[in-house]
Amino acid sequence: MQIDINYLKDLALSSKSKEKIIFFDLDSTIYDLTNRQATILKEFSKAYLGEGDFSPIAQRIIAADFQRFPFYAEDALKEKGIPIHPVFKKYFYAFWYERFFSNEYVAHDLLEDGILEFVEWLVDRDIKVVYLTGRDMPRMGEGTQQKLLRDGLLQKGEQLLLKPNSSMIDKEYKLDMVRSYFAEGKQVMFIDNEASNSNYIWQHMPDVINVFYDTVHSGSEEPNENLFVLSSFIHK
């Protein structure tokens, strides 16, 4: 069911329970990753400019203005009509992997429009805000905490939960955490952009208010029909 921010706020206040918790995913939920993704892609293009005949393609990538970067960099190039060059195919993934999951590069992320106001609105109503992310502590913990602090999202008792290690499966980690906070009488809300996470939580905990944030996702699964679907944190 498609909802808007006003409906989401009504949901957040819907139960009589005094204890209310809302779990937010970070990547592509709190944060638009366009700038992190585009920065890595452009740095790659500069680094591999002299490789074979990659130069004209690299120049086009460097000059491109990416908006709402898709889940896969290949799709970002296709959207711009830029060919998938063999140099990109051969070297990009390793280059990307080293940087994407790092303390340094999360600093490039941009807040989703309206999220800061929504978090403030929740905090003002004593709803506990927990950022529950598939990012892992060893590679991204420090950078993630600094970034949230800098963006004003960890000022009033909001909590950050990262995976203790990268080998854990996101959806299993998230289910464990949501479960551990879920007690009799508590209202729990879960917001995530990755359908495999949202579906998994729904399958195991159908009483959780489950909101699929419809930005970009891997496409490994589509959101099931029982989820609330939100497209923007902005008041229209």
Ligand SMILES: [Mg+2]
């Ligand atoms: Mg996400």
